[in-house]
């Protein structure tokens with residue numbers, strides 16, 4: 218079976234006062250139908266820019282996709298017209314972001330935001346869309362759907378808003394959902410609710426999921442495959458189990474070693490130790506001051 | 513009831529602490545319509561040299577606890593004894609002395625550092641304000657020493673905050689907190705904004721400093737995984753109350769309160785083999801409003817073990833094992 222998504226040598230730059238930032242510097246990976254793939258890495262490593270590039274949502278200027286192909290269901294998204302791309306977003310590919318408040322429209326009711334998507338992308342009439350909206354809220358575990366549909370985003374908790382975003386992402390039966398740090402802003406018990414929900418629904422509906430996160434626990438529980446990003450590149454990728462138990466790239470090793478673990482008593486020194494020379498060569502010039510700032 | 517052991521007098525003792533914020537309605541004639549019960553009856557003791565972790569999800573009252581201890585809020589009820597003296601009753605002069613001994617490190621190194629001030633003057637400022645190291649040359653030396661103690665190049669004194677990474681800025685925040693040789697530091701989400709590898713370094717630094725200067729920490733965090741490494745004891749808060757308090761390893765290996773269990777289970781372990789085997793059901797619902805907390809046990813609407821009594825009776829902390837306190841009348 219061919220992959221659902223194939224990213225090939227994707228490059229995205231930003232022109233800034235300080236020069237050109239190669240935020241995404243030639244990444245390639247694939248996602249199979251129904252599969253959950255994690256993109257993991259520390260802040261600034263290019264995870265979000267990578268995802269936004271796939272959706273062609275990079276603000277230009279200052280940003281520009283300078284090269285690469287993104288094959289989705291047999292078509293290179295980079296060659297689609299703006300109009301075709303607009304149809305793709307929100308119907309074939311759903312999106313869930315960290316802060317639902319910025320992606321929801323504050324002056325529209327929850328119900329209207331869901332039905333609008335359905336009317337636009339699926340050509341449903343109002344009655345059919347209303348009914349589907351109720352169904353969708355049930356799907357994402359929101360009780361008393363009728364009342365919720367009449368509320369505005371600010372009247373809901375962060376967890377509820379994220380459930381709504383998932384409902385909107387699923388509204389048009391997409392084949393792929395891209396979730397960028399979908400639970401980072403939420404409390405841990407709500408985080409767990411949302412992640413379990415996403416896992417359940419993507420399995421049940423056979424939707425593929427790209428989950429972007431900096432949390433290695435989340436990756437371990439929810440992803441089948443992992444791409445580790447560092448400084449705009451994928452430095453290591455593979456099956457989750459293999460990558461955790463036999464990491465090869467020094468950055469992956471350092472990253473895994475630095476995660477504190479709840480299930481074990483005090484671990485050995487948290488900061489990466491061994492081979493500092495090798496590490497510093499590998500980490501120079503980045504926010505990630507694994508060695509630079511160490512005491 | 514106080515959760516103090518029979519040991520020496522604790523450095524800090526909190527008794528029956530309540531901090532209620534009035535909620536008003538109306539622009540002109542403000543009507544009092546209720547209270548946010550941010551902290552609602554907390555007892556805690558911290559021994560000298562100890563690190564007590566204070567964990568719980570956002571809004572449970574951790575920051576408010578810290579602010580009361582720093583005397584940035586005036587509690588509604590209860591007392592906070594520092595070295596046996598109620599800090600609410602201090603006069604101005606005593607308060608100034610207290611401010612030297614208790615310092616704070618905040619979550620966000622960006623917003624807690626003045627962007628227009630050089631690092632040297634940021635760290636030197638508390639010394640100026642409190643009249644220590646009045647000689648500029650000696651103050652500059654002390655700043656350089658503090659930078660180096662915090663793992664930064666002493667030349668960073670001439671930099672601005674925006675010229676540094678997040679981890680480096682947090683080191684500056686720590687150096688500033690150390691400037692007056694404090695005894696007690698409230699670390700409020702001190703590593704929460706940092707990437708994991710940087711978190712690890714800052715935690716190691718806090719640990720080294722604790723040993724070097726015999727510091728006592730109240731280490732506030734919503735992220736449980738950073739707590740296990742640094743703290744000797746941990747208190748878990750939920751909706752303004754401490755629901756469980758125990759030695760660190762005991763709390764993580766043997767959690768007793770249903771909320772603590774839910775909290776720990778919600779954090780996935782960074783090991784796919786462990787996670788593949790681990791079945792779990794996330795705790796249902798969300799944290800209720802602290803304006804109208806549920807009667808009885810505040811956790812009962814979400815609790816898998818709740819029985820009729822939990823709806824009526826507020827559970828007090830009970831010592832179920834030596835040093836392990838739990839506010840739940842169902843578990844034993």
Ligand SMILES: Nc1ncnc2c1ncn2[C@@H]1O[C@H](COP(=O)(O)OP(=O)(O)O)[C@@H](O)[C@H]1O
Pocket residue numbers: 231232233238239240258259260261262263264265266267276279280
């Ligand atoms: N609008 C922008 N202008 C300039 N640089 C940007 C912009 N957006 C992102 N970048 C840069 O691109 C890099 C990658 O950012 P991002 O993808 O957001 O990282 P991540 O999501 O992994 O934290 C960073 O160095 C960031 O500063």
Ligand SMILES: Nc1ncnc2c1ncn2[C@@H]1O[C@H](COP(=O)(O)OP(=O)(O)O)[C@@H](O)[C@H]1O
Pocket residue numbers: 533548549550568569570571572573574575576577802
């Ligand atoms: N100055 C204030 N006025 C009114 N409510 C407040 C104030 N400060 C905090 N609160 C409320 O008190 C509760 C506890 O807040 P906080 O102590 O910041 O929690 P945490 O640090 O655990 O996230 C929250 O519901 C918060 O909204």
Ligand SMILES: [Mg+2]
Pocket residue numbers: 264265266398
């Ligand atoms: Mg991002």
Ligand SMILES: [Mg+2]
Pocket residue numbers: 574575576701
């Ligand atoms: Mg707080």
